[in-house]
Structures are given as structure tokens and as C-alpha cells.
Amino acid sequence: DIQMTQSPSSLSASIGDTVTVTCQASQGIHNFLNWYQHKPGNAPKLLIFDASNLERGVPSRFSGSGSGTDFALTITNLQPEDVATYYCQQFGTLHLTFGGGTKVEL
Amino acid sequence: EVQLLESGGGLVQPGGSLRLSCAVSGFDFRNYWMHWVRQAPGKGLVWVAHISEDGTNTTYADSVKGHFAVSRDNARNTLYLQMNSVRVEDTAVYYCARDVRSSLDVWGPGTTVTVSS
Numbered sequence: 001d002i003q004m005t006q007s008p009s010s011l012s013a014s015i016g017d018t019v020t021v022t023c024q025a026s027q028g029i030h031n032f033l034n035w036y037q038h039k040p041g042n043a044p045k046l047l048i049f050d051a052s053n054l055e056r057g058v059p060s061r062f063s064g065s066g067s068g069t070d071f072a073l074t075i076t077n078l079q080p081e082d083v084a085t086y087y088c089q090q091f092g093t094l095h096l097t098f099g100g101g102t103k104v105e106l
Numbered sequence: 107e108v109q110l111l112e113s114g115g116g117l118v119q120p121g122g123s124l125r126l127s128c129a130v131s132g133f134d135f136r137n138y139w140m141h142w143v144r145q146a147p148g149k150g151l152v153w154v155a156h157i158s159e160d161g162t163n164t165t166y167a168d169s170v171k172g173h174f175a176v177s178r179d180n181a182r183n184t185l186y187l188q189m190n191s192v193r194v195e196d197t198a199v200y201y202c203a204r205d206v207r208s209s210l211d212v213w214g215p216g217t218t219v220t221v222s223s
Contacts, residue, residue: 043201085150095153095168096153
């Protein structure tokens with residue numbers, strides 16, 4: 001299976017900051033990568049698909065980049081409602097895999 | 107409104123069985139691949155299994171292959187996960203999710219499975 005390594009595992013930031021989460025695949029996956037936001041007690045929410053495409057209804061302060069093995073999720077102008085855990089997920093093979101998650105706190 | 111709602115979770119003894127259901131509404135269920143994803147206490151999201159639109163193709167994570175089975179009833183708009191020979195490490199919140207171009211665009215709220223004696 002393709003392994004996804006996310007970093008950092010947690011971070012603390014302030015309102016208005018720009019935050020970047022990275023995800024590295026154990027082998028090249030083109031742009032077959034999605035990003036999710038997960039708040040405790042809630043269902044995970046799709047933010048970015050195909051590495052850089054913003055899901056409908058997601059604020060434009062979220063953006064994704066990368067291809068091959070290295071990817072990033074950037075949150076500009078961090079808001080209180082962005083406190084959550086963020087996961088990358090690859091679909092380069094039929095066995096989907098998620099990164100370990102990045103907990104974003106204020 | 108597109109909705110997914112899992113049910114069937116609970117407490118089960120090691121070695122026991124449980125069947126989870128995911129009832130869907132608001133979209134044409136028979137046109138979508140579907141997935142199960144789980145989250146153990148204090149851990150991250152882990153993909154479990156997926157099933158094709160007509161149920162003929164299924165794929166499983168190595169950790170559940172041979173003791174979980176995913177199925178669907180398109181007439182009842184329901185996805186299932188049959189969990190057999192459960193282990194303590196199967197304790198988790200189980201989510202069903204809809205697949206659109208291999209992204210999981212809609213998720214249910216989850217159902218909790220606890221494996222304990």
C-alpha cells in the first residue's frame with residue numbers, strides 16, 4: 001500500500017495566520033490526492049480534491065498544491081472555525097490510504 | 107438533501123459478529139461507489155473497504171480482509187458492512203461515505219463499535 005506521511009502532527013497558530021500542512025506519498029501518485037477536515041463528533045468534510053481543486057462551498061482561504069509525491073494544504077487568514085484535524089488521502093491505487101492527520105489549534 | 111446515516115453499532119464480544127448499515131437518501135445510490143472508513147479512539151482515519159455501483163467489485167484493507175464483508179442493496183438504498191470474528195482492534199467509529207471521482211464527498215455521522223469482553 002502507498003504510505004502517506006503528514007507533517008506536522010499538530011500545530012498551534014493565531015487568528016489570521018497562514019498555516020501549511022504537508023503530505024508525502026511513498027510513491028508517485030500524480031495528483032490523486034484529497035484533503036479533509038474533521039472536527040470531533042462530526043463527519044469528515046471534503047475540502048480539496050485532485051490535489052488543488054476546491055470543493056464546492058469550501059472557503060477560498062483553503063488551497064491545495066503539489067503533484068507526484070509532495071503535497072500541501074494551505075489555510076490563509078486562519079479562522080476560529082478552522083480548528084480541526086486535517087487529513088490527506090491518496091487514491092493512486094484501489095487501496096485508499098489516509099495520512100496520520102494534523103491537528104490545528106489556536 | 108444528500109444524507110447518509112449509519113446504524114448497527116454497539117458492544118460486541120471478541121470473536122462475535124455485527125452488521126452495520128448505512129441508509130442513504132437524496133441521491134441515486136445505484137450510481138455511486140461507496141466506502142467504509144473507521145477511526146479508532148485517539149487515532150486517525152483508516153479506509154476499510156469499498157464497493158462498486160452494482161456490488162460486483164469490492165476491495166478491502168489488509169487488516170479486515172477475510173473477516174469483514176461489504177455489500178449493498180440498491181433497491182433499499184442501503185450499504186452494509188458485515189463484521190465477523192471481530193477483534194479488540196476493530197473498536198472504532200465507522201463511517202460510510204460516497205465516492206465521487208475517488209474523493210469521499212459525503213459522509214455519515216458514524217456509528218460506534220466497541221469490541222470488549
